[in-house]
Amino acid sequence: MSLDIYFFKNGFDIQKNRANMADTYTKLQAIKEELEQLEDDFEEAQLSSLNITHNLNNMAKAVGLYEVLWKPEEIGINTAFQMIIPLEKGIEELVANPDKYKVFNPPNGYGNYEDFVSFCRSILHNCREYPNAVIEVSA
Template sequence: MSLDIYLFKNGFDIQKSRADIDATYTKLQAIKEELEQLEGDYKEATLSNLNVTHNLNNMAKAVGLYEVLWRPEEIGITTAFQMIVPLEEGLEELVANPDKYKTFNPPNGWGDYDIFVDFCKSVLRDCREYPDATIEAGR
């Protein structure tokens, strides 16, 4: 145990300040609990979360998958089911012409053709598994 001595400016309302701090702290605790609940709901609702470097966007553009993956909402894709056919077609093209698409490997080495193909396969797999899932692309 210890003893603390505080000196405050003359006229400072210590009791009001402590009451305001306590009230605000109580609100903060309630907000933290609400935030934890919201984050839990978000995590529970997440069926899949896949990530790929933006450095592969030129490869995606070249094969016609940029809008499908990076900006689905701009072309009316809202569910996983709507991504299946474009992904199948894009993957077929990628696999059929690897040398063409390897030319889009980023010069800085962050990402490459193989990573992009694997990413597309993973997205396609998850879209097939959860066709009714809502799509959100975080950029």
């Protein structure tokens, strides 16, 4: 056990300040609980999440999938179902002409043709599994 002695400026209302801090702390705890619930709801609603390096955006542009994957809302894609046909066509083109797209492999080595094809196939799989899912992109 120890003894603490505090010195405050003259005129400082210690009791009022302590009461305000206690009240604010109670509000903070309520906000933390609300935030935890919102995070839980977000995680529960999320069906899947996939990630690919932005270094492959030129490959995506070349095959016509940049807007589909990076900016779907700009071309009216809001649900997974709407991505299926463009992805099928893009994957078909990628697989049919690998050398045409391998030239877009980034020089820094982060990401490559194989990664992009695999990513597109995973996205297509999710679109088929969750066709009514709402799409959100963060680039």
